[in-house]
Amino acid sequence: MSLAVAQLSARRGTRQVLTGVSFTAHRGEILGVIGPNGAGKTTLFECVAGLLPFEGTVDHDLLFYVPDAIRPWPDQTVRWTLELMARMFGTRLDETLLDDLDLVALQHATVKSLSKGEAKRLDIAIGLAAPRTVLLLDEPFDGLDLRQTRQVMEVLRRDAANGRTLVLSIHQLSDAARVCDRFLLLDHGRSVAEGTLDELTSGVGGLEEVFLALT
Amino acid sequence: MRLRDLVRKEIAELAASRAFWLLLLIVGLLTGQSFITAMNAYAEASGIGGGPAALAQGLSPLDGILTPTLGAYDLAITLLLPFVVIRLIASEKSSDALKLMLQWPASIERQIAAKVIALIAAWVVSLAPFFIALAMWRSYGGHLHAPEVLNLIAGYTLRFLLTAAIAMAAASLMSGAANAAIVVLAFTIGTWALDFIATGRGGILQTLASFTPAATLRGFERGLLRVDVVLVMLILSIFGFSLAANWLHLGRTLKARIAGTAVLLILATLATMNVLMLVRTSFDVSENRRNSFSHADENTLAHITERLTITVFLASEDPRMMDFENNVLLKLRRSMPDVSVIYPLAGRSGLFENDARYGTIEYRLGTKSAMSRSTTEEIVLDSIYELAGVRAPARAASAYPGYPLAKKPNGATLVFYALWPAALGAVILSRRSRAARSAKTA
Structure with missing residues (x-):
């Protein structure tokens, strides 16, 4: 087990965003966190990463979380950013990352000059550059076209196969169904279901039907 | 890291x-x-x-x-x-x-x-x-x-x-x-x-x-x-x-x-x-020792251990006050072990002060006191020495030569x-x- 969350509750200001969320993620699996807008997916990730105060318990191996749609150090280049990430963890940048995520041609472009999809690929590269056994990615396919989505899924699958646990927050259910091994369904800050696609959809239909039925 | x-x-x-x-x-x-x-x-x-x-x-x-x-x-x-x-x-x-x-x-x-x-x-x-x-x-x-x-x-x-x-x-x-x-x-x-x-x-x-x-x-x-x-x-x-x-x-x-x-x-x-x-x-650290009395005065003042209380009847924006602060009080605080300064006036400019004592400075050392209007270093020091009953040391002229430079x-x-x-x-x-x-x- 790489990540175990039990009875996690959190507030943003006076608003209760998460209530008693529990789930586990195992080594080498891809867990998809799905749920409607405002279900608490991002808050859950920030709590697990220690970036928001919470109640409950979180047990995990070394983990890293990449928020959605960030453009860190906008005046620096893509290569500088990735090398910084690797250096901060005491490693060297794995050049294949640039290749895998189509960033070679962009390596000397400044972060602020990237398009939405390019920035998203950088964000994923940032996560993969961190040598952590658990990686949380918030909306990793948002802003990517179909070809890029498939390419990133392939990269993530390969990474999980190498033993890293991936926890992905995904609002496109079709994407989630294609890449994730198991799912955690959140609604109004509560976990309403957890399991594999088969477990969740038995007797109901597809993931979309489950989503509509439970949220 | x-x-x-x-x-x-x-x-x-x-x-x-x-x-x-x-x-x-x-x-x-x-x-x-x-x-x-x-x-x-x-x-x-x-x-x-x-x-x-x-x-x-x-x-x-x-x-x-x-x-x-x-x-x-x-x-x-x-x-x-x-x-x-x-x-x-x-x-x-x-x-x-x-x-x-x-x-x-x-x-x-x-x-x-x-x-x-x-x-x-x-x-x-x-x-x-x-x-x-x-x-x-x-x-x-x-x-x-x-x-x-x-x-x-x-x-x-x-x-x-x-x-x-x-x-x-x-x-x-x-x-x-x-x-x-x-x-x-x-x-x-x-x-x-x-x-x-x-x-x-x-x-x-x-x-x-x-x-x-x-x-x-x-x-x-x-x-x-x-x-x-x-x-x-x-x-x-x-x-x-x-x-x-x-x-x-x-x-x-x-x-x-x-x-x-x-x-x-x-x-x-x-x-x-x-x-x-x-x-x-x-x-x-100034070359002209502008923040210090002469070495002789410093030695003499260091031996006056009683508290010196100075009451300054000057308003804060009176130019004499500035002179007194920079040329006398600052040096006294550095030279004497116990100096207390009282500023009894509330006004800033002193233009509308009706107090007859305005412009005077009172020095109190133990039971003795003296009043003066001067803000000049030598006169103030002489007043303090008199109160302390010590002889004023001989003062040498400043050795600071100054450094004029007439160049554009x-x-x-x-x-x-x-x-x-x-x-x-x-x-x-x-x-x-x-x-x-x-x-x-x-």
Whole structure:
């Protein structure tokens, strides 16, 4: 087990965003966190990463979380950013990352000059550059076209196969169904279901039907 | 993780910031303007136009050249530096880079320390125009007294650190760069107000006011190195940086962060109070010993152990008050073990004072007292010696020769207004072309 969350509750200001969320993620699996807008997916990730105060318990191996749609150090280049990430963890940048995520041609472009999809690929590269056994990615396919989505899924699958646990927050259910091994369904800050696609959809239909039925 | 890597990252961020390059450009121009104006005034006072030269003893490079030239940095530190510092934090907050940084295997305290080191490096770079001015002054044949130069730089460096700490704390506490800038500006205006209100009032208010950035600089500009001022400025700076680190811990509850602030505040207050109560050491590093009585007087005064109470019936803005503060009280506080000063008048100008005692100064030593209207050093000292029943020592004339220099700042306009901006432009262009070349080869 790489990540175990039990009875996690959190507030943003006076608003209760998460209530008693529990789930586990195992080594080498891809867990998809799905749920409607405002279900608490991002808050859950920030709590697990220690970036928001919470109640409950979180047990995990070394983990890293990449928020959605960030453009860190906008005046620096893509290569500088990735090398910084690797250096901060005491490693060297794995050049294949640039290749895998189509960033070679962009390596000397400044972060602020990237398009939405390019920035998203950088964000994923940032996560993969961190040598952590658990990686949380918030909306990793948002802003990517179909070809890029498939390419990133392939990269993530390969990474999980190498033993890293991936926890992905995904609002496109079709994407989630294609890449994730198991799912955690959140609604109004509560976990309403957890399991594999088969477990969740038995007797109901597809993931979309489950989503509509439970949220 | 090595601190060096963190510092490298911060230096790269500073170098990528337009605010920093703008600061360098403006500092160069301001320093040049200050230096040229100071040189011209100094040359005139030295008799360059054929007119009467001022008394040589009154011509000190500290007052005439160093202080006005470095004074340009006061403006830069007050009005420009906060934006450079705020950007270092606010940009990482708004771009969510902070969320990545908080997950690095380096504490946020360590990362703040790296930012401080990078800022100090940037400060040293920004001092280049000042060093150029010093080199030009020497090349014209001007005189420099190293302890005065170093003391002045130390004062401005402390001022820089304090402002950087305030800006960093504000950027960490506030939600946006604009809000942080307003907080820093409010702090600066607040210290100006305190400085204005507290002058010549005595008590805790005047003690507090003596630690405002403007007041602390005045001491360094006089060639006075007060250990208590250095320590208090360092304590306040460390407090500001620690406050910044405390508020950047996003994973802590609001309560925990408020508690952290309270703890830091208590520690800073206790440390400051200890310094104020226990530390009185100061060093007069001025070449003309303007902050000290003659050695003979200092020796005699040091042996008067009874408390000397001085009641000054002068308003805070009366010019005599300024003379008395700088030429007598400052030296007495440094020379005698126990001096207490009372400022009984509330008015500022003294124009509407009906008190018949206005203009007098009362000295009380044990059971004896004396009244005088003089603010002249020798007369005041004689009054104190008479009260103490000791003989006034023989006083030698000042050995300070003074350093007149009747030379125009030839070439300074070219250096500061053309070469400095051109050099900065060349550095920026070379950085850009290097980046463009890298992009092309990719």
